[in-house]
Amino acid sequence: MSPTGNWSYPTAIKFGAGRISELPGALAQVGITKPLLVTDRGLAGMEITQKTLTIMEEAGFGRAMFAEVDPNPTEKNLAAGVAAYNDGGHDGVIAFGGGSGLDLGKMVAFMAGQTRPLWDFEDIGDWWTRANADVIAPIVAVPTTAGTGSEVGRASVITNSETHAKKIIFHPKVLPGVVIADPELTVGMPKFITAGTGLDAFAHCVEAFSSPHYHPMSHGIALEGMRLVIENLPRAYADGTDIEARANMMSAAAMGAVAFQKGLGAIHALSHPIGAFFNTHHGTTNAVCMPAVLELNAPLISDRFDRAASYIGIEGGFDGFRKFVQDFNDSFEIPHRLRDMGANHNNLDELVSAALADPSCGGNPVALTETNVKALFEAVI
Numbered sequence: 001m002s003p004t005g006n007w008s009y010p011t012a013i014k015f016g017a018g019r020i021s022e023l024p025g026a027l028a029q030v031g032i033t034k035p036l037l038v039t040d041r042g043l044a045g046m047e048i049t050q051k052t053l054t055i056m057e058e059a060g061f062g063r064a065m066f067a068e069v070d071p072n073p074t075e076k077n078l079a080a081g082v083a084a085y086n087d088g089g090h091d092g093v094i095a096f097g098g099g100s101g102l103d104l105g106k107m108v109a110f111m112a113g114q115t116r117p118l119w120d121f122e123d124i125g126d127w128w129t130r131a132n133a134d135v136i137a138p139i140v141a142v143p144t145t146a147g148t149g150s151e152v153g154r155a156s157v158i159t160n161s162e163t164h165a166k167k168i169i170f171h172p173k174v175l176p177g178v179v180i181a182d183p184e185l186t187v188g189m190p191k192f193i194t195a196g197t198g199l200d201a202f203a204h205c206v207e208a209f210s211s212p213h214y215h216p217m218s219h220g221i222a223l224e225g226m227r228l229v230i231e232n233l234p235r236a237y238a239d240g241t242d243i244e245a246r247a248n249m250m251s252a253a254a255m256g257a258v259a260f261q262k263g264l265g266a267i268h269a270l271s272h273p274i275g276a277f278f279n280t281h282h283g284t285t286n287a288v289c290m291p292a293v294l295e296l297n298a299p300l301i302s303d304r305f306d307r308a309a310s311y312i313g314i315e316g317g318f319d320g321f322r323k324f325v326q327d328f329n330d331s332f333e334i335p336h337r338l339r340d341m342g343a344n345h346n347n348l349d350e351l352v353s354a355a356l357a358d359p360s361c362g363g364n365p366v367a368l369t370e371t372n373v374k375a376l377f378e379a380v381i
Contacts, residue, residue, distance in 0.1 A: 002183065002243045003251075010152050010258055015181040015251070017243055020052060020142065023094070023180060024059035030138040030177035032092030035061055036085050038105035039096040040069040048144060048185050052096065064088055066108070069097075072275050072282075073104040074161040075118050081108040085137075092138040095176065098197060099148035099282060102141055103156035106174045109137040110156075123155060123170035123359060131171050141176035144185045146236075146249035147197025147283050149204065149257025151179045159276050165354055166272040181254065183246035191237055192284075195332035198233040198249055200283025202226065202328075203267050203290060204256030209308070210301045211263030211363040222259035227312040228252040230328070237332060263363020266293045266355075270376060273354035278343045285341070287334045292379040293364075294322050296372060300365035338381045351377055 004016030012029070014022055027035055035056065043049050044067035053063040066084040069077050085093070085108050095105025111118060113135025120130050141151035150156065155170040189197070205225035208218055229252045235245035270293070271285040294301075298318065306317035314320050335341055352374050355361070361368045 002247045011175050011177065011179060013152070013179045013181055013254070017182060017184045017247065019180055020182045020185060021055065023052065023055050023140070023142070024061065026140045026178040026180055027061055027092070027094075030092065030140060032138050032140065033061070034090050035064070035092050035094045035140070036088060036090040036108070037065045037094040037096050038069065038081055038108055039065065039067050039101040040071070040098070041067050043067070043097050043101060043144065046188070048188065049096065052142065064090065069100050069104045071100055072159045072166070072279055073100050074159045076161055077104055078107050078111060078118065078158060082112050085112045092140070095139055095141045095151070096144065098143070098145035099150050102143060102148065102150035103158065105141070106139055106150070106176070107156045107158060107169060109139045110169070110171060110174050112137055118158065118169065119160070119167065121169050121171065123168040128171045133171070133173050136171065136173045139174070139176040141179045142185070143179070143181060143250065143253065145189060145193065145197040146186055146246065146253040147200040149201065149253045149255070151176060151181070152254045153257045157272070164273070164276040166276045166358075168359060181250050183243055183250050186246050186250065187240055187243070189240065191240070194237050194240065195233070195334065196281045196284040196287070197253070198229060198236065198283070199287035199329070199332070199334065201249065201253040201256040202229040202233070203283070203286035204260045204264070205229065205252070206290065207265045207267055207363065208256070208259035208262045209304070210265060210297055210365055212300070212365050213263045213363060215262035218259045218262035221255050222262065223308055223311065225252045225255035225259055228255070230312055230314075234331065264360040265364035266296065266361070266368055266373070266376060268360035269355045269358040269364070269368065269373070270380060272358050272360065273351045274338060274343055276354070277347055277351065278341070280338065280341045280343060284334060285338065287329050288336070288338050288341070289376070289380050291322065291326050292376055294325060296376065297365045298322070343381050345378070345381055348374065348377060
């Protein structure tokens with residue numbers, strides 16, 4: 001039986017199969033009367049998107065959509081989205097899709113009323129306080145993949161199209177007011193997207209669990225998130241219509257994003273510049289990077305994984321977990337090296353600099369340096 005529930009942590013979440021039908025009520029709950037649905041190009045024509053637009057229209061909310069969103073959304077996509085929002089006289093956003101649609105949708109709601117440029121709000125210190133919080137539009141988030149967990153996050157990742165740097169833009173009011181987590185929306189995902197997004201959720205949980213920072217709540221959430229991925233991703237991959245597995249993966253994705261409040265690490269520090277330079281799929285990139293990062297961090301994380309392994313269903317403690325990760329990747333036909341996804345060493349120095357500047361570095365158990373980051377890139381590319 002597929003799970004269902006109403007949760008208020010970390011925001012209001014309407015979870016369960018078929019709950020996209022409750023979208024009109026969610027819009028009313030946050031005070032939206034004229035929404036703009038923001039999604040990516042690939043989803044724009046799909047049945048789940050058209051069905052959602054029809055639900056909106058039949059309830060009197062129109063069917064306005066913006067879908068000029070790249071797989072790694074840029075400030076140019078955002079400028080076009082903000083123009084569509086303001087020109088259409090909208091008063092809120094439905095962020096719809098995987099990480100790209102969710103992230104850009106949240107940023108359209110954030111930037112539509114701001115007067116300062118986007119990069120002034122990068123997640124550095126208290127830069128978020130520069131924003132005018134009163135003009136941030138309400139957001140309803142509707143994830144259609146089980147990966148990034150952006151639907152429960154207070155930030156978005158936007159790629160600078162000129163520098164190829166991925167920047168995190170943060171504000172507390174970017175957290176969606178209501179999330180509709182309907183696993184039926186994920187049923188049509190192709191196998192490689194099911195795998196890549198699921199392994200993204202797994203990476204979030206693994207890195208949060210590995211982080212040295214103190215956050216016991218997120219630590220526990222990360223542990224259960226790993227277990228859910230290990231038990232349910234193979235099922236969802238083998239049978240995309242397994243709605244219970246799809247639901248558990250949707251939970252794991254949200255849990256991963258809540259967990260990484262504790263910190264991310266070298267996996268994301270590597271994958272952010274790789275994705276920005278070579279436009280690789282984020283979750284799949286994370287999966288390729290994970291074995292090498294586990295090896296780097298082994299001296300400082302082996303004890304905690306020794307304790308956790310049996311709970312998440314793995315024999316042999318940390319060594320068993322490390323072996324499991326590569327076997328898990330192989331079971332989903334994940335490449336062993338990023339060169340098979342189009343990456344190369346040509347920009348190695350730039351990649352190293354970008355990785356060391358990434359905020360994820362601060363959550364890695366082993367301090368990241370030019371030497372060990374360069375060695376990691378050479379190992380994973």
